[in-house]
Amino acid sequence: MTILPWEFGPEISLYRGAIRSLSVAPTLLQLVIIVIAMENGISIFREWRRLPRISRAALSILALLCTIPLYMGVEDPIRIPIALIAFFVHVVFALTIFELIARFSIEHRRILARWIAIGVFAYCAIWGLSFLYFIPVGDQWKTHVPGVTNVRWVGFFVVSGFFMALASLPEGGEERPRASQMALPFALASVALFLAFWSGSRGAIFATSGGIALIVLFAPQYRTQIFKFAAAAMIVGAIASLIVPTPPYYAYGIFRFSPVSEPGRDLSSGRISMWIEVAGKVFERPVFGWGLDQFQLIDFKGFPDYRQPHNVILQALISIGFLGCALLAAAILPVVRMAKLKFDSLNRVAAFGLVLATLIYSLHDAALYYNYPLMMLAVAAALAFAPVRLPDAPDK
Numbered sequence: 001m002t003i004l005p006w007e008f009g010p011e012i013s014l015y016r017g018a019i020r021s022l023s024v025a026p027t028l029l030q031l032v033i034i035v036i037a038m039e040n041g042i043s044i045f046r047e048w049r050r051l052p053r054i055s056r057a058a059l060s061i062l063a064l065l066c067t068i069p070l071y072m073g074v075e076d077p078i079r080i081p082i083a084l085i086a087f088f089v090h091v092v093f094a095l096t097i098f099e100l101i102a103r104f105s106i107e108h109r110r111i112l113a114r115w116i117a118i119g120v121f122a123y124c125a126i127w128g129l130s131f132l133y134f135i136p137v138g139d140q141w142k143t144h145v146p147g148v149t150n151v152r153w154v155g156f157f158v159v160s161g162f163f164m165a166l167a168s169l170p171e172g173g174e175e176r177p178r179a180s181q182m183a184l185p186f187a188l189a190s191v192a193l194f195l196a197f198w199s200g201s202r203g204a205i206f207a208t209s210g211g212i213a214l215i216v217l218f219a220p221q222y223r224t225q226i227f228k229f230a231a232a233a234m235i236v237g238a239i240a241s242l243i244v245p246t247p248p249y250y251a252y253g254i255f256r257f258s259p260v261s262e263p264g265r266d267l268s269s270g271r272i273s274m275w276i277e278v279a280g281k282v283f284e285r286p287v288f289g290w291g292l293d294q295f296q297l298i299d300f301k302g303f304p305d306y307r308q309p310h311n312v313i314l315q316a317l318i319s320i321g322f323l324g325c326a327l328l329a330a331a332i333l334p335v336v337r338m339a340k341l342k343f344d345s346l347n348r349v350a351a352f353g354l355v356l357a358t359l360i361y362s363l364h365d366a367a368l369y370y371n372y373p374l375m376m377l378a379v380a381a382a383l384a385f386a387p388v389r390l391p392d393a394p395d396k
Contacts, residue, residue, distance in 0.1 A: 026371035027086065030093040037096040040103075047095035051335065058331035059091070065324055069291035076297055083292035086371075094378040101382040102389040109347050109383050114168035116379070117188040120161030124195050141247040151252065154195055155204030156367060159357050160376040161192030162208050166229060167350035167383065186233060193237030198244060200256030203364040211357030215350070219343040226349070270303070271310050271364070277302055278309045282317045289321035308369045312362035315369060339385045351383035 038044065048056065066084055070077050101109065127146050136144040145151050165188035170181045196204040212230045216223050238254060246253035277300055281290070290298060295318060296307045308315050316325050343349055358377045361367035368374060 026375050027089055030089055030371075030375060033100070034092055034096050037100045040100070042096055042099045044092055044096065047092075047099055051095075052338065055331045055334050058327045062320070062324060062327040062331065063088075065288065065327065066292055066320060068288045069285075069294070072285075072288065072291075074291040074294050074297075076294065079293040080291055087292075090371075090374055090378070093375065094381070097378050098382040098386050101379075102386040105388060106345050106347055109351075110168050110170070112379075113164040113347060113351070113383065114185070114188075116376070117161050117165040117168060117185070117192070120157045120164075120195075121188050121191050123157055124191055136247065141252060151199045152201055152203070152365070153370070154199050155201035155207075155361070155365065156370065156373040156376075158192050158196040158201060158204040159207055159211075159361060159367075160354060160373070160380075161195075162189050162230075162233070163211065163350050163354035163357060163380070165189035165192065165233075166226065166353065167347045169225070169229065169346055169350075171346055186229065189229065189233040190236040190240070193233050194240040194244075195237075197238050197241035197254045197257075198246065198252065200252050200254070202257055203361055205257070206364065207357040207361035207367070210360040211353040214356045215353040218352070219349045221343070222346055222349055225346065274300075274303050274306075274309060275311055275314060278311075278314045278318060282314065282321075285321065286317075287321045287323050289317065289319050289324060292319050295319070308366045310365050312368045315366075341385055348384050351380045354380035355384060 034044070051059075063084060066080060070080055074080065101112075104112065123146060130144070130146070134144070142151050143149055145154060148154065165185045168185045168188075193205075193208070195201075196208070212226065216226055219226075241254045281298060281300070295309065295315070296305060298318075300306070309318065316328065320328070341348065341352060355377060358367050358373055358380070361373070366373075368377070
């Protein structure tokens with residue numbers, strides 16, 4: 001899980017080509033996990049039937065509704081069926097990973113979380129090693145990032161890396177965990193937060209802080225452990241970002257968290273003006289929307305060529321309209337009502353923190369647009385909500 005997004009844009013340099021050859025596309029990984037689940041006796045159709053009837057009906061109607069813009073005229077019709085296929089891959093993956101992780105013990109869930117966090121560390125290491133043979137100049141700093149075309153997208157790795165490191169911590173219990181047991185999770189969390197501060201990913205720090213605050217509120221029995229761990233990792237990550245040299249470019253560094261860091265922009269990085277213009281376009285086609293994945297083809301005056309509006313609500317409204325959003329809510333809310341979260345382990349609490357942080361992040365960035373954060377959201381939800389249903393032991 002070291003490099004997953006595969007968002008390279010139209011131009012692939014020798015560097016990006018090398019990284020791509022060593023990476024795995026999230027959709028391919030999801031399909032592999034679905035196949036593994038099926039090999040272990042998990043039926044996709046059985047999992048589908050476990051959904052509430054209203055959710056199944058709403059998703060089916062929504063799929064049909066998403067084809068209506070094809071008859072209203074869209075810039076690129078082929079994007080709609082491709083987006084529909086990707087959407088249902090995410091749905092099937094979420095169902096199968098939930099049942100698959102339900103077969104994991106809490107200890108195995110901690111191991112899974114640790115390896116996800118290690119993947120973020122490896123990602124950061126590959127990025128660092130690349131500077132040994134190529135030092136970017138000017139705007140190249142903004143795009144010389146493994147697997148993505150903009151430095152800000154590393155925020156998705158930051159959020160998942162931190163909370164999965166937290167989820168890998170041993171349980172406190174009556175005996176305090178040894179320092180050796182804490183060292184690796186703490187190092188992984190610090191590296192993830194260092195990546196956020198050094199790259200200037202304000203949204204990632206905001207979302208991570210919000211997720212921490214909420215789980216501390218919901219799970220007071222882990223409050224001290226979470227707060228100490230998070231505060232120490234945050235301090236170490238911030239100090240490390242000051243020690244490691246940053247390029248002479250305003251997009252990087254902890255000082256980007258200052259409102260005067262970018263000439264002519266405030267802390268929203270121009271998002272407010274973007275959201276106002278997008279809202280106007282939403283009301284031009286309010287019922288069915290402009291069509292799935294058509295955003296970057298719409299004629300926006302202030303921000304041409306953007307893939308999404310950096311806000312999940314506007315993203316949904318402009319894609320599927322108010323009617324589509326109502327159906328999506330009708331599909332999701334019954335599932336949320338069924339979810340039963342037991343704060344009986346730090347692993348569950350931390351995974352729930354990743355779910356909350358991703359939702360917070362989606363209000364500021366594209367955390368519910370790209371495949372990697374969507375995949376991590378499904379994994380986190382399974383870690384947080386899936387009951388422990390260990391398979392029966394074989395006969396002896």
